[in-house]
Amino acid sequence: MKTASRLLLSLLIVSLIAVTPVRAHDELSAPPQTDPTAKFQKASALTKAPWFYIAAMYQYETNLQWKKKGQAGGTVVELPSNLWCGTLNPNQTDRYEGTIRIYNGIGRDGNKDGIADPKNEEDVLYALGTFLASNGTSEEDVRITLWNYYNESMIVDRITNFARIYNQFKTTELKGNAFPISKRYNYSYRSTWGDRRGWGGRRIHEGTDIFAGYGTPVVATSYGxxxxxxxNDYGGWRVGIRDLNNVYHYYAHLSSYAKGIQIGSIVTPGQVIGYVGSSGYGKPGTSGKFAPHLHYGMYRDTGKTEFAFDPTPYLRRWERQTKAR
Structure with a gap:
């Protein structure tokens, strides 16, 4: 009897094993998803520089190479050779940390393979962390370090604000966009990029006009x-928001601003920033010279110049995504 019971128990165990899906095992053995923020936190732990400042400077330098990175597809940001090797270093392809230090370059061997490689992400992040912590790790100390290199307060402020955004959300994974007018409201638009404008002198239209009712909420299209x-005499009551890709988003002809929107405010996609109006084309307070609408423009900063580009393709994409959500 005992033998029969044991046999039945064995058969039951075998049958359970046979029908148990392997999904649980697969999930346990699958490699974990890599959090991109972790690489900055690792560099911070080694150098004591705030991780969000390392991420912010890395992002700013990445933005300056937007065209190159767009073609190459996700390559490591290449820091300027004079920063990496040292301005006075006669060998601007130097990969030896010892001589790089002599010439005050920031290049470092972060992965301990004997090479300070500006194309190795671990080396680059370790070098940035060491550089940013060179005068101390407080915000004031880091800003002084940034100023000593860039010599431009606007750049220091942008990197600082990037750092504030990363620190507020505790991650660098801040993606997603929103159409500037909520789908709950009526609006219409077409591409008006390049159209002629006459007020204030002959010029082209650097943006897209989105017509909507007076007082319709206007929302931020991105994190920034x-x-x-x-x-602004041309744009009336306006808001300018810079995103993490160093693109400036221009919202013009507003009737008023949303509560709490101030210079330095951090915004998220879909957050109300103001309301549609017809302000502009005159001294402060001028309104009603045209139908109420939102003028939306986008400007890219390359580090040497800033230029406008047609926002219509982006608006159409964000419109589809917003409706799908």
Missing amino acids: FVELKGW
Whole structure:
């Protein structure tokens, strides 16, 4: 009897094993998803520089290479050779940390393979962390270090605001966009990029006009920070928001601003920043010279120049994505 019971138990165990799906085992053995923020946190742990400042400077330098990276597809950001090797270093392809240090270059061998490789991400992040912590690790100390290199307060402020955004959300994975007018409201638009404009002198239209009712909420299209706010003779009451890709988003002809929107405010996609109006084409307070609409423009900063580009393809994509959500 005992033998029969044991036999039945053995058969039951075998049958359970046979029908158990392997999914659980697969999930346990599958490699974990890599959090891109972790690489900055690792560099921070080694150098004591705030991880969000390492990420911010890395992002700013990446933005300066947007065209090259767009073609190459995700390559490591290449820091300027004079920064990596040292301005006075006669060998601007130097990969030896000892001589790089002599010439005050920031290049470092982060992965301990004997080479300070500016194309190795681990080396680059370790070097950035060492550089940013060279005068101390407080925000003031890091900003002084950035100023000593860039010699431009606007760049220091942008990197600082990138760092504030990363620190607020505790991650560098900040993706997603929104159409500037909520789908709950009526609006219409077409490509008006390059159209002629006459007020204030002959010029082309650097943006897309989105017509909507007076007072319709206008929302941020991306993560970013408010860089400008106030009156512009052409754009009336306007808000300028810079995103993490160093693209400036221009929202013009507003009737008023959303509560709490100030220079330096951090915004998220879909957050209300103001309301549609017809302000502009005159001194502060001028309104009603045209139908209420939002003028939306996009400007890319290459580090040497800033230029406008047609936002319509982006608006159409974000419109589809917003409706799908």
